Amino acid sequence: xxxxxxxxxxxxxxxxxxxxxxxxxxxxxxxxxxxxxxxxxxxxxxxxxxxxxxxxxxxxxxxxxxxxxxxxxxxxxxxxxxxxxxxxxxxxxxxxxxxxxxxxxx
Amino acid sequence: xxxxxxxxxxxxxxxxxxxxxxxxxxxxxxxxxxxxxxxxxxxxxxxxxxxxxxxxxxxxxxxxxxxxxxxxxxxxxxxxxxxxxxxxxxxxxxxxxxxxxxxxxxxxxxxxxxxxxxxxxxxxxxxxxxxxxxxxxxxxxxxxxxxxxxxxxxxxxxxxxxxxxxxxxxxxxxxxxxxxxxxxxxxxxxxxxxxxxxxxxxxxxxxxxxxxxxxxxxxxxxxxxxxxxxxxxxxxxxxxxxxxxxxxxxxxxxxxxxxxxxxxxxxxxxxxxxxxxxxxxxxxxxxxxxxxxxxxxxxxxxxxxxxxxxxxxxxxxxxxxxxxxxxxxxxxxxxxxxxxxxxxxxxxxxxxxxxxxxxxxxxxxxxxxxxxxxxxx
Numbered sequence: 207x208x209x210x211x212x213x214x215x216x217x218x219x220x221x222x223x224x225x226x227x228x229x230x231x232x233x234x235x236x237x238x239x240x241x242x243x244x245x246x247x248x249x250x251x252x253x254x255x256x257x258x259x260x261x262x263x264x265x266x267x268x269x270x271x272x273x274x275x276x277x278x279x280x281x282x283x284x285x286x287x288x289x290x291x292x293x294x295x296x297x298x299x300x301x302x303x304x305x306x307x308x309x310x311x312x
Numbered sequence: 313x314x315x316x317x318x319x320x321x322x323x324x325x326x327x328x329x330x331x332x333x334x335x336x337x338x339x340x341x342x343x344x345x346x347x348x349x350x351x352x353x354x355x356x357x358x359x360x361x362x363x364x365x366x367x368x369x370x371x372x373x374x375x376x377x378x379x380x381x382x383x384x385x386x387x388x389x390x391x392x393x394x395x396x397x398x399x400x401x402x403x404x405x406x407x408x409x410x411x412x413x414x415x416x417x418x419x420x421x422x423x424x425x426x427x428x429x430x431x432x433x434x435x436x437x438x439x440x441x442x443x444x445x446x447x448x449x450x451x452x453x454x455x456x457x458x459x460x461x462x463x464x465x466x467x468x469x470x471x472x473x474x475x476x477x478x479x480x481x482x483x484x485x486x487x488x489x490x491x492x493x494x495x496x497x498x499x500x501x502x503x504x505x506x507x508x509x510x511x512x513x514x515x516x517x518x519x520x521x522x523x524x525x526x527x528x529x530x531x532x533x534x535x536x537x538x539x540x541x542x543x544x545x546x547x548x549x550x551x552x553x554x555x556x557x558x559x560x561x562x563x564x565x566x567x568x569x570x571x572x573x574x575x576x577x578x579x580x581x582x583x584x585x586x587x588x589x590x591x592x593x594x595x596x597x598x599x600x601x602x603x604x605x606x607x608x609x610x611x612x613x614x615x616x617x618x619x620x621x622x623x624x625x626x627x628x629x630x631x632x633x634x635x636x637x638x639x640x641x642x643x644x645x646x647x648x649x650x651x652x653x654x655x656x657x658x659x660x661x662x663x664x665x666x667x668x669x670x671x672x673x674x675x676x677x678x679x680x681x682x683x684x685x686x687x688x689x
Contacts, residue, residue, distance in 0.1 A: 226549060
C-alpha cells in the first residue's frame with residue numbers, strides 16, 4: 207500500500223463540493239468548514255507541457271501537467287519522467303506542499 | 313453615462329532608452345497637447361511593476377510634479393496585465409460621480425532594462441503562490457490552457473501561428489508598435505519553444521511603453537457606452553472550465569448590459585493576445601462565436617480590417633509589444649483612435665461607430681471589457 211498512498215481532498219460541508227486542500231475556503235461557495243476525504247492517487251492528464259524557463263529554483267526543461275481526479279477535481283503537478291499525453295492516467299504523490307506525477311504502474 | 317475620451321497620447325513601444333517617468337510624461341504630454349491645455353483635476357496612474365522591478369513608488373506625485381499637475385487629485389491602480397484598463401475604468405467612475413471634471417489616465421511600464429528572469433519572476437507575482445512553488449510561470453500556465461484548448465477542439469497549432477501572423481501584419485501599419493516586420497506562418501512555427509504548444513512568436517514580448525488618455529464629461533465619437541470587470545479564482549485548478557475565461561464572460565456581460573447593446577453592434581475589437589491562443593478564447597468569451605470556433609476567424613481572414621470583425625488593428629500585444637501595465641490602456645486608446653478618425657495608416661476602411669476593448673489581468677483572474685462609441689452631444 208505504500209506506493210499507492212491515498213490522496214487527501216476536502217469535501218465542503220455546505221455545497222458538498224470536493225476540492226484540493228489549500229489555504230483558502232471552498233472555491234465554489236466560500237465556506238471554510240470541510241471534512242477530509244481520501245481518494246485513490248490516480249489522475250487523468252488534461253494538459254502537459256515542458257517549460258524551457260521555469261520559475262527560479264527549478265532546472266530546465268521542467269515538466270508540469272494539469273490532471274483531473276475524481277469528481278472533476280483538478281491538480282497541477284510536477285511530472286517525473288517522460289511527458290505524458292492528454293488522456294494518460296498518472297500516479298499522484300504528495301510531497302510537502304506540492305504534487306508529483308508519474309506514469310501509472312498499470 | 314456622459315463621459316468621453318477627448319484626447320489620446322501613445323508613445324513608441326519597444327526597447328526605449330528612457331526610464332519609467334520619462335515614458336509616462338511623454339505619453340501624458342502627447343495627450344495634453346491634443347487637448348489644448350484644458351484644466352485636469354484628476355490624475356490616474358496605472359503600472360504593475362514600478363515597485364517590484366523599477367524600485368519606484370509614489371508614482372502619482374512623481375508624475376504630477378514632472379508634468380506640472382500638482383493641483384490635481386490622483387490615485388494609482390493595479391490589476392496586473394489589465395492595469396491600464398482598470399485605471400481607465402476608475403477614472404470613468406470618478407468623472408461619472410461628478411466629483412471630478414476631467415481626468416488624465418496614464419499607464420506606463422519600463423521592463424527592458426532588467427534581466428528576463430527578473431521580469432518573469434515579477435510577472436509570476438500575479439499567479440497563485442502554490443503554482444509558482446512548483447515552477448509554473450505565466451507562459452507555462454498559458455501553455456497548459458492552450459494545450460487543453462487545442463486538445464478539446466482538435467485544433468492544429470497552425471491556428472495559433474495564424475493569430476501571430478495576423479497581429480504582426482497589423483502592427484506593420486502602426487508606427488508605435490514594437491514589431492513592424494510581418495512574419496510568415498513558417499517563421500512562427502520555427503521559433504523556439506517556450507512551453508509547448510507555445511513558441512516565442514506566440515508570446516507577448518517584454519517592452520517599454522506608455523499610453524495616456526484624457527476623459528471628461530460630454531458626448532462625442534469616443535463616448536464610454538459601457539464597461540465591466542470580472543474576477544476568477546487565483547488557482548487555475550479551481551476553475552470549472554480551463555478553455556474559456558469566466559472573468560471575460562462576466563466583464564462582457566456587464567459591459568453589454570450597461571451599454572444596452574449586443575455583440576452584433578460591435579464593429580471592431582482590441583483584445584488581449586498576450587499569448588496567441590488567448591485571442592481565440594477572447595473572441596469566444598466575448599460572444600462572437602461558439603466554443604472552439606474562433607480559429608477559423610483567423611485562418612479565413614474574417615478578422616482583417618475589411619473582414620466581418622476587424623481584430624486588433626493596432627497589432628495587439630503580439631505586434632504592438634507588451635509593457636504589461638500599459639497594454640490595457642493601449643487597447644482602449646486604439647479603440648478611441650479608430651472611432652475618432654485618428655488611426656492614420658491603420659484606420660479601418662469605414663469609420664466605425666462602436667468598438668470594444670478587452671483586457672486580461674494575470675492568468676485571467678481579473679479581466680475588463682470597455683465599450684466606446686459615437687454618441688450625439
